[in-house]
Amino acid sequence: xxxxxxxxxxxLRDQARKYLDDRCSRKAVREVLNDAGKSHDAALWTxxxxxxxxxxxxxxxxxxxxxxxxxxxxxxxxxxxAVAPIPFSSTVYFFAEAxxxxxxxxxxxxxxxxxxxxxLVGAFGVSEGPGAPSPASIEASFDGVRLxxxxxxxxDGDIATHAVVLAREGQGLSLVVVAxxxxxVKRETLTTLDPTRGHARLTFDKANAERLGKAGEGWSLTExxxxxxxxxIAFEQLGGAQACLDMAVDYAKGRYAFSRQIGSxxxxxxxxxxxxxxxxxxxxxxxxxxxxxxxxxxxxPLAAAAARVAASEAYYFAAKENIxxxxxxxxxxxxxxxxxxxxxxxxxxxxxxxxxxKEKLVRRLELKNAA
Amino acid sequence: MDFNDTPEEAAFRAEARSWLEKTLGAPNAKAxxxxxxPEAMKAAKAYQKKKAEAGFAGLTWRKDVxxxxxxxxxxxxxxxxxxxxxxxxxxxxxxxxxxxxxxxxFHSPEGVNRYVAPALRGxxxxxxxxxxxxxxxxxxxxxTRAVKDGEDWVINGQKVWTSGAHYSxxxxxxxxxxxxxxxxKGLTMFVVNMKAPGVDVxxxxxxxxxxxxxxxxxxxxxxxxxxxxxxxxxxxNVALVTLMNERLAxxxxxxxxxxxxxELARNTPSPSGKGTLLQDQAFREKLASWxxxxxxxxxxxxxxxxALSKGQTPGPExxxxxxxxxxxxxxxxxxxxxxxxxxxxxxxxxxxPMQGAFHNAYMWxxxxxxxxxxxxxxxxxxxxRVLGLPQDVRVDKGxxxxxxxxxx
Numbered sequence: 001x002x003x004x005x006x007x008x009x010x011x012l013r014d015q016a017r018k019y020l021d022d023r024c025s026r027k028a029v030r031e032v033l034n035d036a037g038k039s040h041d042a043a044l045w046t047x048x049x050x051x052x053x054x055x056x057x058x059x060x061x062x063x064x065x066x067x068x069x070x071x072x073x074x075x076x077x078x079x080x081x082a083v084a085p086i087p088f089s090s091t092v093y094f095f096a097e098a099x100x101x102x103x104x105x106x107x108x109x110x111x112x113x114x115x116x117x118x119x120l121v122g123a124f125g126v127s128e129g130p131g132a133p134s135p136a137s138i139e140a141s142f143d144g145v146r147l148x149x150x151x152x153x154x155x156d157g158d159i160a161t162h163a164v165v166l167a168r169e170g171q172g173l174s175l176v177v178v179a180x181x182x183x184x185v186k187r188e189t190l191t192t193l194d195p196t197r198g199h200a201r202l203t204f205d206k207a208n209a210e211r212l213g214k215a216g217e218g219w220s221l222t223e224x225x226x227x228x229x230x231x232x233i234a235f236e237q238l239g240g241a242q243a244c245l246d247m248a249v250d251y252a253k254g255r256y257a258f259s260r261q262i263g264s265x266x267x268x269x270x271x272x273x274x275x276x277x278x279x280x281x282x283x284x285x286x287x288x289x290x291x292x293x294x295x296x297x298x299x300x301p302l303a304a305a306a307a308r309v310a311a312s313e314a315y316y317f318a319a320k321e322n323i324x325x326x327x328x329x330x331x332x333x334x335x336x337x338x339x340x341x342x343x344x345x346x347x348x349x350x351x352x353x354x355x356x357x358k359e360k361l362v363r364r365l366e367l368k369n370a371a
Numbered sequence: 372m373d374f375n376d377t378p379e380e381a382a383f384r385a386e387a388r389s390w391l392e393k394t395l396g397a398p399n400a401k402a403x404x405x406x407x408x409p410e411a412m413k414a415a416k417a418y419q420k421k422k423a424e425a426g427f428a429g430l431t432w433r434k435d436v437x438x439x440x441x442x443x444x445x446x447x448x449x450x451x452x453x454x455x456x457x458x459x460x461x462x463x464x465x466x467x468x469x470x471x472x473x474x475x476x477f478h479s480p481e482g483v484n485r486y487v488a489p490a491l492r493g494x495x496x497x498x499x500x501x502x503x504x505x506x507x508x509x510x511x512x513x514x515t516r517a518v519k520d521g522e523d524w525v526i527n528g529q530k531v532w533t534s535g536a537h538y539s540x541x542x543x544x545x546x547x548x549x550x551x552x553x554x555x556k557g558l559t560m561f562v563v564n565m566k567a568p569g570v571d572v573x574x575x576x577x578x579x580x581x582x583x584x585x586x587x588x589x590x591x592x593x594x595x596x597x598x599x600x601x602x603x604x605x606x607x608n609v610a611l612v613t614l615m616n617e618r619l620a621x622x623x624x625x626x627x628x629x630x631x632x633x634e635l636a637r638n639t640p641s642p643s644g645k646g647t648l649l650q651d652q653a654f655r656e657k658l659a660s661w662x663x664x665x666x667x668x669x670x671x672x673x674x675x676x677x678a679l680s681k682g683q684t685p686g687p688e689x690x691x692x693x694x695x696x697x698x699x700x701x702x703x704x705x706x707x708x709x710x711x712x713x714x715x716x717x718x719x720x721x722x723x724p725m726q727g728a729f730h731n732a733y734m735w736x737x738x739x740x741x742x743x744x745x746x747x748x749x750x751x752x753x754x755x756r757v758l759g760l761p762q763d764v765r766v767d768k769g770x771x772x773x774x775x776x777x778x779x
Contacts, residue, residue, distance in 0.1 A: 001680050002373050003673040249758050264761040269754035276753055277691050284670035285663060291372045310663045358659035369633055
């Protein structure tokens, strides 16, 4: 039994934490938050590319380090802990995973080395309006060479160089890859709950695009990308949730009320213990997701759903109760609680919200139970 | 990451499995775990004797007391295999899991010699006598008195929630030897003969209707000073050693789980009147949460096993499991009853789903949320020992036990 990360993976975690503590302090995150013209930290993006993080799970033949999903999970947790204002998830968990899973050799060769170097910033566009997308709801269309339609919101769509987009092709749906710096693409920046990550409405008007994978398989390919991304996002969520718990514990030890540390009151203790329980529950499920991801296990769909459901609940709970533990200070702009409270919601609703994942979980459980 | 045993662990698992097959026959998931009545007790004792003779009892204990000095992971592996065979280990869990390790740590060489081997062979059964009617979560506030009289101590008082007291031969007893001292400092631990004159064991009638525990009265019971465990006044530290072992011993969930209620919902109409309950969105969301909780518990045990396998000792974080399991059991029992609508009130095993297992869960779970540390105490433990939060303000610090308010 070895249900834990290896010493090498833990060393990578320590290095990543140290790097982000150095280069991505909360002050650095706030610089993005406070500057309406900024939606990411470009220097940090260049830095993480130089560290090799973007290509951790990308094979060496495409310029990556050729390590596995477990190393990516380790990095994801640290990115989440730091609330890093970089398009890491869009580029690495969504765009790269989609190209790796369904791209041709030529497409991989054209896209992945640039992605590894940080030159290519990826995004993934599925949503077109309010509510969970379904195969019937997608209206964007692809005629084999040109893409038309609207995707809103696209996370990091304001700064991405390329996007993978789900579009109608004939009777079915296909995934297509599209360069965003062309005449047929209009970008409009959106105001969102989490200004530390950029969002855009992308309007395609006969934009040049290429299909990824087979025609008609777009929905199942998207689901497969989402399953893998769900595990990675779960680690980001747990990193963020743990940071909330650490903040709350620190505050509860230093803040006095009624001449006592507030952490000595059971009302606070039990709240923080519940945060810990939710995070550990998420962690155990996410570890299983990591194992399934790294071994290409048939258990991945169920494990990913469980990891995602548990981690979404843990992050929301930890983020809101961290504010509560801080009292009035927690509601101010200057105290960092809201950075997590904002990011928690972005991570909970991208690639399908909690309701969608609970439904996926139960559907997959029904299949398993019937088998 | 992998779920495989190390070669050494795999070899031990194979050895355990082959011995279990030889001793108990094929694995039997359907057999009852509950040991009741003299015949079942005889069978359990016979099994324990064979287990000790084969060298599978006391795996982690020192060699000079009959153990094999193996790391704790081997004990976990043997337990996993034993569970598949539904081995009748229940009556020995408290004695071998908690009492005897305390005896080994604190008794005289003569005492160790006298008690360890018979307990290991299942010839003598032990119980733990800590909780009292007015000292549960705050067990150090207990009242039972031990008064020195020559070479003996004379015990008077009442213990409660004692599992197996009615079939136990010995117990470890925490009693107050000095009420003039602070409450944690006036306690002493003893070995008590449960058949001694003045020991009176009475079953507790639980809210569920069953009787799984006892209350034990002590009326002028005499214990020789040679049966003292540790120094006079050091009983609290001795008890902490016992309770540390409890964390490793208290285990799994035993009620209906998400899989059982999923099957129930498949055949139950939805409250909307359309389709089945399994198609009801609100129910599906709850099902997802139960799955995440149950899987999280199981996977958390794998993390604990990994730590054990690397030679680390699991800390108080394993308290999480009981909070999750007890609450999930209560919720699933409750949801199953509500799912059946008016019919859900029927307990008759011939009519109720799963022969009434959901009712049992509903009625057992409240006890599980209290036993072995209440939900609230476990949260305090997580907060103080894992997260490092300060202790609550204590009104009993520096005050003699006899001067503490007791509420009655």
